[in-house]
Amino acid sequence: MRLSSFWRAESDARNVLFFLPAAILLGLVVVYPILRTTILSLFHLKLATQFQAEFAGPENFVRLLFDSRFHNSLKVTGLFTAVSVALEFGIGLLLALAANALVHGKGLVRTVLLVPWTLPTAIIAVLWTWIFNDQYGVLNALLMKTGITTEAIPWLAGPHTAMAAIIMADVWKTVPFVFPVLLAGLQNVPRELHEAIEMDGGGAWAKFKYVTWPHLLPFVFISIIFRIIQAFAIFDLVYVMTGGGPGGGTETVSLYSYQTYMRYLDFGYGSTLVVATVLILALTAFVLHTFLHRRYERQF
C-alpha cells in the first residue's frame, strides 16, 4: 500500500495512529497518577518510614473507617455539595428562563453574568472574607443599617454561619457556570412544540413540564454532574476563608487530604483519602446518571 492511500483509507491502523498522541498524553497525566495513587493507598509511605514504602494491605482503609476527622470532613463536604449545588441549580435555572425570554440584550446579560466565573477563586475568597468581616464588613453594615440585626454577626466565627458564608461565596461564583449551560439548553427547545401546546390550550406550566424540562434534561445532567464533582473537590474557597475552621467545622475532604500529603508528609494515608473520595464520587455520579438517564429515556 502506498503511504498516501494509507492516510486516506479508513483503516484501524491509521485510526490507532491518530489516537496515539492523545493516548500517550492522557496516560502520562491521568492514568499514571491514578494507578500510582491507588497502589500507594495500600502502602505506608511517610516521614516515619523514612519515605520508604512498606506494604500495608488494607491497614490504611481500616484507619479510614475509624478516622473521625475523615467522617467529619465527609459530612462537611456532603452538606456543602448538596446545598450549594441545589442553590446554584435553582438560581441558574430561574436566570436562564428569564434570560431566554428576553428579546434584546441576551448576549449582554450572558456576558455580564459570566464575570464572577472568570475571576480566580482565591481572590474571590479574599473579597468575601472582607465582606463577611465582623468589624468592617459590608454585609454586617447592610444588615445593621436596614435594621435586620442590631449587632454585627461574626460570620466566620461559628461553624454554621461559616458554612453559610462559604456556600454564599460559592453560589455567587458558580451560578454563572450553571446559567449558560441551561440557557444553551433552553435555546435548543423547538418553538413548534411550545406552539402546539398553546393550541391545545396549555399554559406556561404545561409548556415547561411537557416540553422545556424534557429537552433540558441532558443539560441538567451535565451541569449538575460537573457541579457535584467540582463542589466535592472544593478547596480554595475554604482554604482561604476559614482554613477548615472553626473547630474543623468547614474542613472538606480535599483540604484534609492536602494537609495529610503536604504538611504531614503521609503519602500512603493521603492516597487512601483520595481513593476513598473518588470512589464515593464515582458512585454518586453513577446513581445520578442512571436516575436521570432513565427518566430521559422514558420521556422519548
Next chain:
Amino acid sequence: MSATAFLALLLISLAGPSSVQDEFLTVLMEPDGTGVWRDLVFRFNREHPGPAVHLIEGPPATNTREDMYTTSFLSGGASYDIVYCDVIWIPKFVAAGWLLDLSDLISEQDRADYLPVELRAGSYQGRLYRMPAFTDAGVLYYRKDLVAHPPETFDELMQIALRLKTNDRWGLLWQGKQYEGLITVYLEVLWGHGGEWIDDESRKVLLGSPEAIRALEFLKATIGTVSPPAVTTYIEEDTRSIFQNGRAVFLRNWPYVWTLIQRRGGPMKDQISVVPMVHAPRHSSAATLGGWGFAISKFCPNPQRAWQFVQFLTRPEQLRAVQQRQGRIPSRRNLIPAEFLSILDSARMRPRIPEYAQASDILQRWLSAALTGQVTPEEALREAARETQLLLAS
C-alpha cells in the same frame, strides 16, 4: 503538531532546567514589601563575585511557603537553595533529610552572640541546621494612659479589662482563628498556668491536666466579655489594626507591633507599653518562641556559595538594616531592644518533634471547637490528647 515533534518537545522540557540551575542560586522569602531583601541580595551579588543569588518573593502565608519548600524537596530538585526557615519547620525538614548540617561552619564568635534559645531552636538532635536571624516571642501590649499598674495574673488582666471596656473599646485582643497563631496564644496561657502540651523526650501528651483545662477556660471566658465574639476569627493583623485604632486596652501580639507603632508615631505612640504575658499565681510568665533564620537545602549544587550568602545576611549590619526597615528583632543579643531582651531570652519552644504540623493541627481544631462552643473544654482537650497520643505512638 506531529507526534514526533510533540515527543521532542516533551523530552526537551523534561531535560531542560538542570543545566541552567547550576549557574545561580535561589532563595525563597516572604513578600518584600519594604524592598530591604532586594537591596541586600543586590549588594551581596555586587560585593561577592561568583554565581548570583536570585530572590524569589513567596506568598505571605508561612504555611504556604512551607508547602512550596516541601514540594521542591520532595521532587528532589533544587528549586530553592537557601531556605528562609521558620523555627517550627526544623524537626520535620531535618528528619526528612532536607537540610545541610551547619554545626561545623558557624564561628565560635557567632555562637556566643546569638540568643542560646535560638541556637537550640535551630538545632535537631544536637546539630545546628539553621542560622538564626530574627526572634519573636509573644508579649502583652497595654494602654498606659488607661492602665496605671499593668496586670501580672490572669485574674487581674480579666478584672482590668472588664473595668476599662466600653461600647467602642474592647478589653483584650488575641489571635483565635484556627491556625498556628492560636497554638502560640494557648501555649502562653497554658505555660502561665504551669501546664505543658507534649514532652519532647518521652513523647507523652500532657493535655489532660487541670492546668490545660483552666488555660482553655480562661481564653473561652474572654470571648464576648472582654474580647469581641469574632476574636475566634482573628489573626495578628486583625488584632493590631483594632488596637492601633485605639479600640482595645490589651493586645497579645509579637514585637513587630511595637516597632510599627513607634515608627508611625501618631497619637498611640506614647500611650502604649509592653509587658510579659500574665501568669497564674505562684507560676511565671511564658512567651512562645517564634523566629526566622537561614538554612541550606541538601539539594543545593553549590553549598559553599550558599553558606557565603547566609553568612552575609546574618552579619549584624544586615540584620540591623532589616530591623530598621521591617521591624523584626534580630537574634543577636546586642541588637535586641531593651524592652524585649528578657522576654526573648526566656521564650519557650513549641514541641520539637517531626510530627509537629499534625500535632498542631489536632490541637488547633479542638481548641477552636471548644472556643466556638461546639464542645466543652474538657471534651476538647481529652479528644486532642487521645488523637495526639495515637499519632505519636504510631
